[in-house]
Amino acid sequence: MNHPEIEKKIICEISSVLRKTRGDDQRKWLEEPLDFDEADRLVYLKSALAETLRLYPSVPEDFKYVIQDDVLPAATFVPAGSTVTDSIYSVGRMKTMWGKDCMEFRPERWLSPEDDKFEAPKDRYMFVAFNAGPRTCLGKDLAYLQMKSVASAVLLRYRLSLVPGHRVEQKMSLTLFMKNGLRVYMHPRALA
Numbered sequence: 001m002n003h004p005e006i007e008k009k010i011i012c013e014i015s016s017v018l019r020k021t022r023g024d025d026q027r028k029w030l031e032e033p034l035d036f037d038e039a040d041r042l043v044y045l046k047s048a049l050a051e052t053l054r055l056y057p058s059v060p061e062d063f064k065y066v067i068q069d070d071v072l073p074a075a076t077f078v079p080a081g082s083t084v085t086d087s088i089y090s091v092g093r094m095k096t097m098w099g100k101d102c103m104e105f106r107p108e109r110w111l112s113p114e115d116d117k118f119e120a121p122k123d124r125y126m127f128v129a130f131n132a133g134p135r136t137c138l139g140k141d142l143a144y145l146q147m148k149s150v151a152s153a154v155l156l157r158y159r160l161s162l163v164p165g166h167r168v169e170q171k172m173s174l175t176l177f178m179k180n181g182l183r184v185y186m187h188p189r190a191l192a
Helices: 002-021 026-029 036-040 043-055 138-155
Strands: 061-065 083-089 158-164 182-186
Touching: 002 026, 002 036, 002 043, 002 138, 036 138, 043 138, 083 182, 138 158
Parallel strands: none
Antiparallel strands: 061 083, 158 182
16 A cells, blocks of 8 residues: 555566466466465565565564573573563664664565575574574464465455555554554555
């Protein structure tokens, strides 16, 4: 909606994959959801989804309970019984981690130099929308599969536009959601 050039790249990628797997008849593209192989090929779409989660993580804050005295990497002592809160929302907007363009929506930051592979940050704790290390969400791959499936199903059929005058606001909670929902018009899409 706000980035038509990115939307166009996503549509081109989905169309290219489906043309290779289902042929030129666009009706066949819409008959069935993506299969695993098709979804796996959607590298740019995955990059756009990761960039969305970087800026708008579904769980904006994470809490950990300290069971024994510990010292954090920055030499901060944390006594047993404490709660440590990590603001995933804030980390996704830190210039020191993501650079001067940290507030820009740029899916390309997740792509290999050849733009053909998804590349998560080298520091796995830099992007923790699905947690990291031994606590990585077991459903991460399934979540990406579902997001790709839903996004492709919607974007192949419709172009979305925000309802004029609708105020988009986030509501911080255990999960991040829209305070007033996200009201959009769905315009039928004619694929080229």
